[in-house]
Amino acid sequence: MSKPVIEIKNLEKVYEGAVPVHAVNGINLTITEGEFTALKGPSGCGKTTFLNLLGGLDKPTSGSIEIGGVDITTLSENQLIDFRLRNIGFVFQAYNLIPVLSAQENVSFIMLLQDRPKEEREARAKQLLESVGLKGKEGQRPVQLSGGQQQRVAVARALASKPQFVLADEPTANLDSTSTANLLDIMEKLNKEEGMTFVFATHDDRVIKKARRIISIEDGKVLSDE
Amino acid sequence: MIFKVAWRNIWRSKVRSFIVIGSIAVGIWAGLLIIGFSFGMNNERTTSAIGTTIGHAQIHSAAFDVEPLSSATLGDPASVGDLRRSVEELPFVAGTAQRTVLQGMINSAKSARAARIMGVWPEDERLQTTLPMNLVEGDFFEENGRNRLVIGEKLANRLGLKLRSKVVLTFQDAEGTLSRASFRVSGIYKTLNATWDEFHLYVHHEDLEKTLGTLLVHEVLVRFNETVDTDEKAVQLASSLPEGLALKSWKQVNPELGFADDMMAIMLVLVLGIIMMALLFGIINNMLMAILERRRELGMLMAVGMNKRKLFLMILIETLMLGFVGGPIGIVLGDLSTRLMMQIGIDLTSKKDGLAELGVQSIIYPEIVPEYYIIIAIMVVTTALIASILPAVRALKLNPVQAIRGE
Numbered sequence: 001m002s003k004p005v006i007e008i009k010n011l012e013k014v015y016e017g018a019v020p021v022h023a024v025n026g027i028n029l030t031i032t033e034g035e036f037t038a039l040k041g042p043s044g045c046g047k048t049t050f051l052n053l054l055g056g057l058d059k060p061t062s063g064s065i066e067i068g069g070v071d072i073t074t075l076s077e078n079q080l081i082d083f084r085l086r087n088i089g090f091v092f093q094a095y096n097l098i099p100v101l102s103a104q105e106n107v108s109f110i111m112l113l114q115d116r117p118k119e120e121r122e123a124r125a126k127q128l129l130e131s132v133g134l135k136g137k138e139g140q141r142p143v144q145l146s147g148g149q150q151q152r153v154a155v156a157r158a159l160a161s162k163p164q165f166v167l168a169d170e171p172t173a174n175l176d177s178t179s180t181a182n183l184l185d186i187m188e189k190l191n192k193e194e195g196m197t198f199v200f201a202t203h204d205d206r207v208i209k210k211a212r213r214i215i216s217i218e219d220g221k222v223l224s225d226e
Numbered sequence: 227m228i229f230k231v232a233w234r235n236i237w238r239s240k241v242r243s244f245i246v247i248g249s250i251a252v253g254i255w256a257g258l259l260i261i262g263f264s265f266g267m268n269n270e271r272t273t274s275a276i277g278t279t280i281g282h283a284q285i286h287s288a289a290f291d292v293e294p295l296s297s298a299t300l301g302d303p304a305s306v307g308d309l310r311r312s313v314e315e316l317p318f319v320a321g322t323a324q325r326t327v328l329q330g331m332i333n334s335a336k337s338a339r340a341a342r343i344m345g346v347w348p349e350d351e352r353l354q355t356t357l358p359m360n361l362v363e364g365d366f367f368e369e370n371g372r373n374r375l376v377i378g379e380k381l382a383n384r385l386g387l388k389l390r391s392k393v394v395l396t397f398q399d400a401e402g403t404l405s406r407a408s409f410r411v412s413g414i415y416k417t418l419n420a421t422w423d424e425f426h427l428y429v430h431h432e433d434l435e436k437t438l439g440t441l442l443v444h445e446v447l448v449r450f451n452e453t454v455d456t457d458e459k460a461v462q463l464a465s466s467l468p469e470g471l472a473l474k475s476w477k478q479v480n481p482e483l484g485f486a487d488d489m490m491a492i493m494l495v496l497v498l499g500i501i502m503m504a505l506l507f508g509i510i511n512n513m514l515m516a517i518l519e520r521r522r523e524l525g526m527l528m529a530v531g532m533n534k535r536k537l538f539l540m541i542l543i544e545t546l547m548l549g550f551v552g553g554p555i556g557i558v559l560g561d562l563s564t565r566l567m568m569q570i571g572i573d574l575t576s577k578k579d580g581l582a583e584l585g586v587q588s589i590i591y592p593e594i595v596p597e598y599y600i601i602i603a604i605m606v607v608t609t610a611l612i613a614s615i616l617p618a619v620r621a622l623k624l625n626p627v628q629a630i631r632g633e
C-alpha cells in the first residue's frame with residue numbers, strides 16, 4: 001500500500017467579513033504517493049483556496065495538513081517558505097517563468113535557492129528539460145517559447161527541487177488542445193515512471209479525463225471522491 | 227545566478243534604467259565639476275594670499291598679537307637672526323623673511339588714509355613671496371634711491387597717486403612718538419587680494435630705520451615647502467618657539483581665508499549630499515516601478531520558496547548595480563571634464579571685478595581632488611543601499627497568492 005503524502009483533517013478556511021465566507025468547510029482527505037489527482041468544481045467552489053492551503057501559501061482557520069509527517073499549519077512563515085522549497089512543486093496557470101532567464105536557468109534557479117552545486121543544477125536542469133520534451137530549447141528565453149513549451153518548462157521547474165508532490169493550479173487554462181495533450185502526456189509519464197504525485201485544481205475536462213482520482217468540491221466541501 | 231538575474235532585470239526596461247543610470251552619471255559629473263571648480267578657486271585664492279603676502283605662518287611677539295604697537299618687537303636683530311636660523315632648520319620650512327610692521331597714515335596731495343607700513347628686506351621678500359612679481363608699474367626696490375614706496379594699485383587710485391608721486395607717511399616709533407617722512411612712489415602692485423592692496427604699502431627697512439633711529443623687527447614670515455597639513459606644521463613650529471613669541475598660521479592671519487577653506491569642505495559634502503538625495507528619490511521611484519511590474523514573478527519566487535533574505539539581496543544587488551553602472555560613468559565624465567577645464571580654464575571675465583574682491587582671477591582652473599572620488603563612490607553605494615530598502619520592504623510584504631494573480 002502506498003504511503004500517505006498529504007493528510008488533511010477538518011480543514012476550514014473562513015474569510016471574515018460582514019457575512020463570513022466558508023471557502024473550505026471541513027475537508028478530510030488523504031493523498032498517497034504516486035496519485036494523479038484532480039480537484040474539480042465550478043468557479044468559486046473553493047478549490048484554489050484549498051490548493052493554496054495545501055501548498056502552504058495560505059493559513060487555514062482550523063484543521064491540520066500533514067505533509068510527510070509535518071503539520072504545516074504549525075510552521076512559521078519562514079519555516080513555510082523553506083518547507084515549500086524542499087517539499088512542494090508548483091505549476092501556475094500563467095506559467096510565471098522568469099523572463100530574463102533561459103529555460104535551463106529557470107529550472108536551475110529553484111536548485112540555486114536550495115544551495116545545490118552548479119554542476120548538479122546544470123545536469124538536472126538539462127535532464128528535466130529533456131524529459132519534458134524540450135531538448136535543444138535549453139538556451140531559449142520564455143518569450144521565444146510557445147505557451148505549451150513554457151508550461152513544460154514550468155513542470156520541469158516544479159520537479160527540479162525533488163518535491164514530495166506537485167500542485168498545479170489550472171495548468172492547461174491558457175493552452176490549446178495540442179499543447180494540453182502534450183503537457184498531460186508528459187505529466188502522466190512522470191507520474192507513472194517516476195512516481196511523482198500530482199494534484200491539479202482544474203475545471204478542464206481533458207485534465208479530469210486523465211486523472212485517476214477525481215475529487216469534486218462544492219461550497220468548500222468534498223462532494224465526491226472517485 | 228542572483229547577480230545574473232539582477233543584471234538582466236536592470237535591462238528589462240531599458241529606457242527607465244538608462245534614465246536612472248544617466249541621472250546618477252550626470253549628478254556625479256556635476257558634483258565633480260563643482261568640487262574641481264571650488265577647489266580650483268579656493269586654492270588659487272589661498273595660494274595667492276600665502277605666496278604673495280602672508281606666508282604659511284607668521285611669528286610675532288605675544289604683545290604684538292594683542293595690540294600691534296611699534297614697541298612690540300621680536301627683540302634685537304641678533305636674536306631675530308637666531309630665531310630665523312632655528313626656524314629654518316625645521317625640515318618642512320622653506321625659508322623666512324623679516325619685516326617691520328607699523329600702523330600709520332599716508333597723506334597724498336588729494337587725500338589721507340590709514341595704512342599698514344611694511345618695512346621689508348627686498349631680497350628676503352623676493353625669495354619668500356611673489357609680491358615683487360605682482361608689480362603693474364615701477365619696480366620693487368631694484369633701483370637705488372632713498373625713501374622709495376611700493377603701494378597697492380587700489381590705494382594709489384584712491385589717493386590719486388602715480389609713479390614718482392610724493393606722499394607723507396606718519397607712524398609711531400618704539401617710544402610712541404609720532405614720526406613723519408616723505409616717500410616717493412617707485413612701484414605699484416596689484417595682487418588678487420584687493421583688501422590687502424588697499425591697506426598695505428611697502429618701504430625699504432633702511433629708510434624706516436633712518437627715520438626711527440633704530441631697527442625694529444615685528445614679524446618673521448615663514449614659508450613651508452608645500453601647502454599641505456599646514457595646521458599640523460604650524461602647531462609643531464609654535465611648540466619650538468621661545469617664550470614670549472607667538473605664531474599665527476595663515477588661517478589665523480587671514481581668518482576669512484581659513485574659514486572659506488574649512489567651510490568649503492563642509493559645503494561640498496552638503497552639495498554632494500543634495501545631489502545624492504535627488505538620486506535617492508530617482509532610484510527609489512525606479513525600483514518601486516520595477517517591483518510593481520514584477521509582482522507576479524516575485525510572488526512566484528516567494529511561492530516556490532525564495533526566502534526573504536535572498537529576495538532582499540536580489541533587489542539590493544539590482545539597486546546597487548544601477549549605482550555601479552552610473553557611478554563610474556559619472557566619475558570618468560567628471561574626471562575628463564575637470565582635466566579639460568584644467569587645460570582651458572573657466573573664463574569668468576564678465577565677473578572679473580567681483581572675483582577680484584574675493585582674491586580670485588577671472589579664469590578659474592579647476593583641480594582634481596582624488597579623495598573626493600572615494601567620497602563620491604562611498605556616497606553612491608550608500609545611496610543605492612538606502613534606496614533599495616523601501617522597494618525591498620515592499621517586495622517582502624507581497625502576498626504570494628495575490629501577487630501571482632496580479633492583484
